[in-house]
Amino acid sequence: METRDSLWNLFQKRGMSRRSFLKICATLTGMLGLSPSMLSKVVAAAEQKALPVVIWLHGHECTGCDESFIRSQSPLASDVLLNMIALEYSDTLAAAAGEPFEHHLQKIMQQYAGQYILAVEGGVALGDEGTYCMVGGRPFVTALKEAAKGAAAIIEYGSCAAWGGIQAAKPNPTKSVSVSDVISGKPIIKVPGCPPIPEIMTGIVMHYALFGQLPPLDSQGRPKQFFGNRIHDTCYRRPFFDSGMFAENFDDAGSKAGWCLYKLGCRGPEAYNSCGNMRWWNGLSYPIQSGHGCIGCSSNNFWDNDSFYQRLPNVPVPNHFADADKVGAIAAGAAVAGVIAHGALSAVQNSKRQAKEQEDRAGGMRA
Amino acid sequence: MKRIVVDPVTRIEGHLRVEIKVDETTGQVQDALSSGTAWRGIELIMKDRDPRDAWAFVQRICGVCTTVHALGSLRAVEDALEIEIPKNANYIRNIMSATQTAQDHLIHFYHLHALDWVSPVEAFKADPAATAALQNTVLEKYRLPFAGPMDFDFDAYPKDFPKATTLYFKAVQDKVKKIVESGQLGIFAAQWWDHPDYSILPPEVHLMAIAHYLNMLDRQRELVGSHLIFGGKNPHPHYIVGGMPCSISMSDMNAPVNSERLAVVDTSINLAINLINYFYLPDLLAIGHMYVQKGYVDGGGLAKERVLGFGDFPDEPYTGIANGDFHKKLLLRCNGVVEDFGKGITSAVFHNLEGKDLADPAVLNEGVEHSWYTYPEAGADIHPWAGVTKPEYTGPKEGSKVEWKYLDEDGKYSWLKTPKWRGKMAEVGPLARYIIIYTKVKKGLIEPTWAEKMVVDQIEAVSKVLNLTPEVWLPTMVGRTAVRGLEAQLYAYINKYYFDKLVKNIRNGDTAVANTVKWDPATWPKEAKGVGLHEAPRGALSHWVVIKDGKIVNYQAVVPTTWNACPRDSKAGYGAYEASMIDTKVKITDKPLEVLKVIRSFDPCLACATHLYDVEGKELSIVHTDPYFKG
Numbered sequence: 001m002e003t004r005d006s007l008w009n010l011f012q013k014r015g016m017s018r019r020s021f022l023k024i025c026a027t028l029t030g031m032l033g034l035s036p037s038m039l040s041k042v043v044a045a046a047e048q049k050a051l052p053v054v055i056w057l058h059g060h061e062c063t064g065c066d067e068s069f070i071r072s073q074s075p076l077a078s079d080v081l082l083n084m085i086a087l088e089y090s091d092t093l094a095a096a097a098g099e100p101f102e103h104h105l106q107k108i109m110q111q112y113a114g115q116y117i118l119a120v121e122g123g124v125a126l127g128d129e130g131t132y133c134m135v136g137g138r139p140f141v142t143a144l145k146e147a148a149k150g151a152a153a154i155i156e157y158g159s160c161a162a163w164g165g166i167q168a169a170k171p172n173p174t175k176s177v178s179v180s181d182v183i184s185g186k187p188i189i190k191v192p193g194c195p196p197i198p199e200i201m202t203g204i205v206m207h208y209a210l211f212g213q214l215p216p217l218d219s220q221g222r223p224k225q226f227f228g229n230r231i232h233d234t235c236y237r238r239p240f241f242d243s244g245m246f247a248e249n250f251d252d253a254g255s256k257a258g259w260c261l262y263k264l265g266c267r268g269p270e271a272y273n274s275c276g277n278m279r280w281w282n283g284l285s286y287p288i289q290s291g292h293g294c295i296g297c298s299s300n301n302f303w304d305n306d307s308f309y310q311r312l313p314n315v316p317v318p319n320h321f322a323d324a325d326k327v328g329a330i331a332a333g334a335a336v337a338g339v340i341a342h343g344a345l346s347a348v349q350n351s352k353r354q355a356k357e358q359e360d361r362a363g364g365m366r367a
Numbered sequence: 368m369k370r371i372v373v374d375p376v377t378r379i380e381g382h383l384r385v386e387i388k389v390d391e392t393t394g395q396v397q398d399a400l401s402s403g404t405a406w407r408g409i410e411l412i413m414k415d416r417d418p419r420d421a422w423a424f425v426q427r428i429c430g431v432c433t434t435v436h437a438l439g440s441l442r443a444v445e446d447a448l449e450i451e452i453p454k455n456a457n458y459i460r461n462i463m464s465a466t467q468t469a470q471d472h473l474i475h476f477y478h479l480h481a482l483d484w485v486s487p488v489e490a491f492k493a494d495p496a497a498t499a500a501l502q503n504t505v506l507e508k509y510r511l512p513f514a515g516p517m518d519f520d521f522d523a524y525p526k527d528f529p530k531a532t533t534l535y536f537k538a539v540q541d542k543v544k545k546i547v548e549s550g551q552l553g554i555f556a557a558q559w560w561d562h563p564d565y566s567i568l569p570p571e572v573h574l575m576a577i578a579h580y581l582n583m584l585d586r587q588r589e590l591v592g593s594h595l596i597f598g599g600k601n602p603h604p605h606y607i608v609g610g611m612p613c614s615i616s617m618s619d620m621n622a623p624v625n626s627e628r629l630a631v632v633d634t635s636i637n638l639a640i641n642l643i644n645y646f647y648l649p650d651l652l653a654i655g656h657m658y659v660q661k662g663y664v665d666g667g668g669l670a671k672e673r674v675l676g677f678g679d680f681p682d683e684p685y686t687g688i689a690n691g692d693f694h695k696k697l698l699l700r701c702n703g704v705v706e707d708f709g710k711g712i713t714s715a716v717f718h719n720l721e722g723k724d725l726a727d728p729a730v731l732n733e734g735v736e737h738s739w740y741t742y743p744e745a746g747a748d749i750h751p752w753a754g755v756t757k758p759e760y761t762g763p764k765e766g767s768k769v770e771w772k773y774l775d776e777d778g779k780y781s782w783l784k785t786p787k788w789r790g791k792m793a794e795v796g797p798l799a800r801y802i803i804i805y806t807k808v809k810k811g812l813i814e815p816t817w818a819e820k821m822v823v824d825q826i827e828a829v830s831k832v833l834n835l836t837p838e839v840w841l842p843t844m845v846g847r848t849a850v851r852g853l854e855a856q857l858y859a860y861i862n863k864y865y866f867d868k869l870v871k872n873i874r875n876g877d878t879a880v881a882n883t884v885k886w887d888p889a890t891w892p893k894e895a896k897g898v899g900l901h902e903a904p905r906g907a908l909s910h911w912v913v914i915k916d917g918k919i920v921n922y923q924a925v926v927p928t929t930w931n932a933c934p935r936d937s938k939a940g941y942g943a944y945e946a947s948m949i950d951t952k953v954k955i956t957d958k959p960l961e962v963l964k965v966i967r968s969f970d971p972c973l974a975c976a977t978h979l980y981d982v983e984g985k986e987l988s989i990v991h992t993d994p995y996f997k998g
């Protein structure tokens with residue numbers, strides 16, 4: 001670890017001055033929300049902080065999150081894997097396999113006890129003593145609990161690790177749950193999405209590599225900088241919603257014109273994710289831009305919330321507290337008040353759904 | 368005799384365990400067992416869902432071969448509901464599917480398979496100047512100058528081209544040295560780098576390949592442009608039953624598809640052509656040639672005896688799959704079974720396989736003799752449509768339920784079922800597709816399309832390079848890996864071909880992407896059944912759906928890795944993974960690199976392969992009727 005580069009070493013190698021390094025440290029201190037008196041600590045950390053060791057485990061998953069991770073543009077996958085983290089265990093990318101690989105995992109867990117980041121992809125199968133997901137001849141849940149003990153922090157990569165995922169959809173045949181359903185007492189970052197946007201996944205690594213701590217999280221453990229808004233709030237088609245201009249059927253005139261997809265089932269009004277602002281491939285597209293409503297893949301239990309083409313109930317259109325069918329052209333001046341009221345109402349609707357989910361979930365766990 | 372376990376098998380998708388028995392004096396693998404060690408229950412989860420949602424659920428079977436299960440599902444639902452999709456939607460789906468396979472093959476070679484052949488430790492020893500010279504030689508000697516038809520060829524020059532300078536290779540080598548010296552190997556940790564197989568290739572090949580591993584790691588993301596534009600994201604782009612959601616309009620500035628968006632797709636398609644022609648294929652053929660020259664023509668196993676395919680790329684929209692129309696419209700007619708290709712093209716026997724055959728329980732069925740399931744009538748295999756699925760987890764032969772030592776090769780040992788064609792095992796995948804097309808063309812059974820002709824030309828060109836006949840080099844570990852690269856080249860041009868067809872059709876005034884006449888479930892028959900076929904990157908895929916009262920009542924997927932990685936059967940013998948391991952020799956018993964190499968030559972995808980069933984032992988659902996009977 002000590003032979004790996006600190007931030008200061010990286011600056012020196014790129015021929016950058018001490019002065020510019022200190023300036024960046026001061027900026028970092030501000031960005032981290034620390035008081036200026038903490039500057040010396042940030043400088044010390046940036047001088048000495050070795051690159052973090054990452055252990056990446058796979059439970060019940062489809063490997064789509066790994067694929068997404070290596071699709072990152074900034075930072076690029078090679079920079080992440082060779083210069084930002086030491087990815088010491090990953091069944092998808094590691095050269096090694098079998099016993100030597102498992103032995104290496106044990107060694108790393110001891111050597112970096114209390115220091116490594118544990119990234120988990122996939123749900124945790126609990127049915128029949130966890131035997132529906134065996135890795136190295138043992139239940140995945142056993143390996144997860146062992147690895148979690150010495151972790152400095154845990155990242156739940158993707159909706160399976162964060163919420164249980166598709167295998168936890170009704171009737172949840174393998175009794176799969178999220179990582180935080182079986183692990184507690186550790187800082188846990190939820191990074192939902194099926195899969196998450198590549199730059200969200202690497203952005204969290206980048207944040208940790210740069211600042212040496214977890215990014216600010218919301219009440220559910222999601223990084224605020226990536227999950228602070230609903231897609232509906234940042235969608236480039238939002239003005240059409242506000243104006244009552246909707247696609248009524250796939251491939252109709254409204255679809256061709258790129259109008260709002262709310263009536264075709266879009267989950268944008270309840271999905272917290274960065275698809276509307278960051279988009280995929282550094283701003284290239286996202287499902288709504290390609291003409292399909294959001295399926296809410298970062299939301300808890302999105303698989304069991306009605307058909308994807310069923311219109312969300314009771315999302316009021318601004319300036320008209322009835323429903324979308326009755327809305328015609330609206331006066332632009334009234335739109336602002338409408339947006340505020342709309343936000344408040346959908347928050348109520350959201351919390352109702354979440355309460356119901358928790359109920360269902362508790363029921364599922366007991367079953 | 369020594370028994371060796373490798374678990375987990377890494378650089379694959381999902382959870383796979385292999386156990387082998389090796390004769391320590393000869394190094395010959397005497398017996399081998401392949402076990403899928405996880406299952407998720409997705410087919411069960413499909414029950415009572417809206418069939419229009421099915422594509423999104425089953426797409427999550429796999430995020431590596433993302434799109435393939437979505438496509439299989441859409442085709443099955445559309446077959447059931449008798450929906451014919453518009454021309455543009457057919458072209459777009461073909462583009463997305465060709466994109467997927469070309470990109471997936473490239474990632475497999477560089478990021479999942481390469482470290483079985485090359486090592487950063489060996490790259491350490493290379494001379495950077497000699498590596499630059501080698502790069503030039505490889506480009507001169509191992510390119511395959513084939514191409515498909517191109518109406519809109521806007522790619523002015525090869526923009527992505529391997530660097531062949533001393534300084535470049537020195538810089539990459541310095542980085543590799545640093546990693547090795549740091550003792551913190553990251554993804555390169557704990558491999559058997561001292562294995563003699565890593566000295567088969569000279570150090571310069573290792574350095575060149577490691578440089579390309581890094582190049583391609585950073586470039587592969589740009590190959591999936593079509594998924595981003597037509598489906599909004601990757602992995603897991605969006606589709607709809609009846610076509611595509613991405614409306615086309617040249618007179619709306621907010622349209623999902625317009626000229627600017629098509630340009631993104633075109634650029635991405637051209638990049639794939641370049642990366643495959645100048646990186647992937649030359650690297651692959653150079654390495655494969657050196658292996659073959661040193662006598663490595665093993666690991667063929669079942670491919671020599673029997674391969675199976677379903678065919679793909681409907682050139683134009685079709686009215687159905689079960690009614691036979693799908694198979695009349697294909698660009699790539701690799702549907703069928705070829706037996707005994709290993710004995711040469713004259714001895715090889717071709718058997719046709721079309722929609723109607725798939726409905727016949729005597730033609731296609733699944734057994735559970737060594738799978739953790741039980742059937743009502745022991746030993747009687749069942750057609751996938753009748754899908755009795757009762758789990759019977761019996762644990763290992765040695766060890767406990769939650770701490771395995773050895774699995775039980777005499778009993779049950781895998782969550783994969785054993786699919787069979789006429790009671791026999793068959794290998795599927797790129798190698799199977801190539802053997803089938805080559806056989807059909809050579810025996811004069813079909814007049815080749817441009818794509819099928821390219822398959823034959825590629826095989827003959829490589830035979831010339833290797834100075835071996837196709838039956839010798841194709842059904843081997845090297846051949847399986849080499850054909851994947853040939854297919855990447857073919858699919859890169861198929862991608863271009865359908866892009867051009869799309870543009871020409873839009874130019875003719877047709878912008879439709881969705882047929883929504885049957886969008887409303889009220890328009891559907893009370894009961895309907897359908898099958899969806901697709902040649903996925905890893906081989907022949909079939910999805911089977913039964914719809915009743917607007918909901919799914921049964922869903923089955925028989926996937927490529929189930930065909931290949933399935934457990935043995937007392938009548939049918941070994942599946943493709945097990946047969947290929949038994950057809951392999953290991954040099955060091957405790958470090959069976961050769962066995963991992965042959966397993967990875969299949970590009971394993973285990974999340975796809977494991978069928979998921981009800982833990983309580985309830986039957987998933989039983990359909991007793993003929994799946995193609997639309998009464």
